[in-house]
Amino acid sequence: MNGPLSTVVRTALLSSLVLAGAAIAQTPPAAGSSTPLPQMGFNNWNSTHCRAEFNETMIRGVIDTFVKLGLRDAGYRQMNLDDCWANWKRDAKGNLTANEKRFPSGIKALSDYAHSKGFLFGLYSSAGTSTCEPLEENRGFPGGLGHEKQDAAFFASVGADYLKYDNCHNEKLDAKKRYSDMGEALRATGRPIFYSVCEWGENKPWLWASDPAIGASSWRTTGDISDNYASMLKIFKENVVLDAYAKPGHWNDPDMLEVGNGGMTNVEYRSHFSLWAIMASPLLIGTDVRKIKHDDLEILLNKDVIAVDQDALGVQGKQVRDADGIHVIVKPLKDGSRAVAVFNEGDAAKKVQVTSQELGLKASTNYRMRDLWQHSEAQGDGSIKVDLPAHATVMYRITAA
Numbered sequence: 001m002n003g004p005l006s007t008v009v010r011t012a013l014l015s016s017l018v019l020a021g022a023a024i025a026q027t028p029p030a031a032g033s034s035t036p037l038p039q040m041g042f043n044n045w046n047s048t049h050c051r052a053e054f055n056e057t058m059i060r061g062v063i064d065t066f067v068k069l070g071l072r073d074a075g076y077r078q079m080n081l082d083d084c085w086a087n088w089k090r091d092a093k094g095n096l097t098a099n100e101k102r103f104p105s106g107i108k109a110l111s112d113y114a115h116s117k118g119f120l121f122g123l124y125s126s127a128g129t130s131t132c133e134p135l136e137e138n139r140g141f142p143g144g145l146g147h148e149k150q151d152a153a154f155f156a157s158v159g160a161d162y163l164k165y166d167n168c169h170n171e172k173l174d175a176k177k178r179y180s181d182m183g184e185a186l187r188a189t190g191r192p193i194f195y196s197v198c199e200w201g202e203n204k205p206w207l208w209a210s211d212p213a214i215g216a217s218s219w220r221t222t223g224d225i226s227d228n229y230a231s232m233l234k235i236f237k238e239n240v241v242l243d244a245y246a247k248p249g250h251w252n253d254p255d256m257l258e259v260g261n262g263g264m265t266n267v268e269y270r271s272h273f274s275l276w277a278i279m280a281s282p283l284l285i286g287t288d289v290r291k292i293k294h295d296d297l298e299i300l301l302n303k304d305v306i307a308v309d310q311d312a313l314g315v316q317g318k319q320v321r322d323a324d325g326i327h328v329i330v331k332p333l334k335d336g337s338r339a340v341a342v343f344n345e346g347d348a349a350k351k352v353q354v355t356s357q358e359l360g361l362k363a364s365t366n367y368r369m370r371d372l373w374q375h376s377e378a379q380g381d382g383s384i385k386v387d388l389p390a391h392a393t394v395m396y397r398i399t400a401a
């Protein structure tokens with residue numbers, strides 16, 4: 001099925017997947033709450049950029065659709081606005097204000113609506129003189145550089161629970177100083193605000209962004225993702241080797257999900273979602289779910305794969321093989337089991353064998369092997385033998401029987 005979900009399909013899908021998602025659902029978060037697990041939710045940028053369709057009507061519709069399709073109850077609780085939400089000039093007192101055409105009711109009203117539906121609410125700015133979207137003389141909307149305390153107070157006043165802080169027009173000033181100034185300002189508000197450093201990996205933020213002076217909970221490790229396989233593959237390779245720097249409450253961020261935007265095949269989107277999950281990455285949906293297709297929604301609602309990303313042990317999967325276009329990543333889980341992803345990056349199918357020893361499992365032991373995409377179980381010795389199509393990923397949860 002390639003078109004938007006029909007009413008019949010939506011009804012059938014909700015009757016099965018919403019119940020499945022409810023198995024891992026939690027109580028809707030209180031405003032300002034945070035989590036030591038990778039953030040899950042929505043960001044509009046990948047689907048709208050700065051086009052006119054990005055406005056309060058869209059965001060309210062996305063919020064309602066997240067509830068309707070079971071995405072909120074599957075764990076997607078963060079609702080983030082990206083660039084272009086503000087007016088392109090500050091007011092007479094130097095304060096940020098919302099773009100009246102896009103958000104005539106104001107940001108506080110939208111934040112309140114998100115909270116009333118059980119979501120956390122997030123905003124965007126940049127650690128420079130302006131944001132990244134060029135408007136006039138190649139400059140964007142007002143950035144936070146030199147306005148950190150004033151802007152942090154605004155974020156807190158509208159009930160923001162999250163700040164994505166970008167890196168444009170930074171005047172080549174020290175990154176640690178720019179990001180620590182905003183981190184300090186956020187803490188001074190007294191409101192718990194999840195701090196997402198979007199420094200693109202230029203100055204290796206995984207080495208410093210979690211320092212108490214900065215206090216980031218996640219940091220971008222790469223440039224922006226695009227909705228194509230080559231981009232996804234490049235970003236995966238850059239992020240997967242940084243597992244040593246992730247820990248509960250502090251996450252490597254290889255950018256937002258493209259699932260549903262149409263530039264990759266279903267096989268490639270499954271790989272994208274699988275790899276982000278086993279890397280304990282933020283899972284921020286970047287498609288307009290009001291128009292989502294059946295197959296894409298199934299990917300985003302896969303409770304077995306979500307559970308790997310959200311495992312309480314808080315470990316990023318470690319790559320134990322990168323050879324001949326085959327990647328094997330192993331992630332220990334809280335209950336003692338292991339999640340395993342086997343990914344074929346190549347353009348041709350391959351027969352792949354992975355031994356139990358390669359996965360760090362005890363030899364001659366009986367294991368339950370749960371296929372996280374087929375949702376089926378079998379008994380085995382922990383080894384994997386699979387015919388893997390081009391660009392495909394298989395995922396297992398392996399538990400001692």
